[in-house]
Amino acid sequence: xxxxVMNDRTSSPSTFFSVxxxxxxxxxxxxxPEYKDSTKVLTIEKQRSIIAGGLVFSKxxxxxxxxLSVAENLFNKGFLYLAYIWVVEQHRGKGxxxxxxxxxxxxxxxxxxxxxIEEFELHHFYEKCGFILKDEITLSSGxxxxxxxx
Numbered sequence: 001x002x003x004x005v006m007n008d009r010t011s012s013p014s015t016f017f018s019v020x021x022x023x024x025x026x027x028x029x030x031x032x033p034e035y036k037d038s039t040k041v042l043t044i045e046k047q048r049s050i051i052a053g054g055l056v057f058s059k060x061x062x063x064x065x066x067x068l069s070v071a072e073n074l075f076n077k078g079f080l081y082l083a084y085i086w087v088v089e090q091h092r093g094k095g096x097x098x099x100x101x102x103x104x105x106x107x108x109x110x111x112x113x114x115x116x117i118e119e120f121e122l123h124h125f126y127e128k129c130g131f132i133l134k135d136e137i138t139l140s141s142g143x144x145x146x147x148x149x150x
Contacts, residue, residue, distance in 0.1 A: 003046065010036075016043050020086055031062055051091040054084055063083065082104075085100065098129065116137075116144045117144065133146075
């Protein structure tokens with residue numbers, strides 16, 4: 001059985017950012033100084049190599065500004081926002097995204113989380129971890145779906 005470990009890389013986020021796709025890095029790096037003190041960077045690692053991870057935000061991010069009132073309402077209710085959830089391509093299909101979510105929930109069992117998905121089909125994946133489809137938001141760029149886990 002392979003051994004995977006969840007690590008907190010908040011103090012050294014560049015190790016996680018380096019595995020993200022270029023367009024994701026280009027969206028997070030310019031604003032990171034504003035978020036670094038209020039965001040957790042949690043990774044799944046195997047033999048000290050990052051193979052999956054994500055960010056846990058405690059305030060609205062630029063990608064939520066298009067539906068800021070929805071985001072602020074969720075933050076005001078105690079939810080944290082999950083974003084930039086990524087599994088390195090050669091490690092996909094091994095349940096690592098699910099492992100990351102389950103480890104996060106285990107680490108913060110009383111915490112409420114929310115996320116937004118751009119592909120409706122992904123809601124089945126998040127439902128496996130107890131997320132519920134709450135809302136569809138229509139934007140000029142298409143729809144996004146809000147999911148929560150109380």
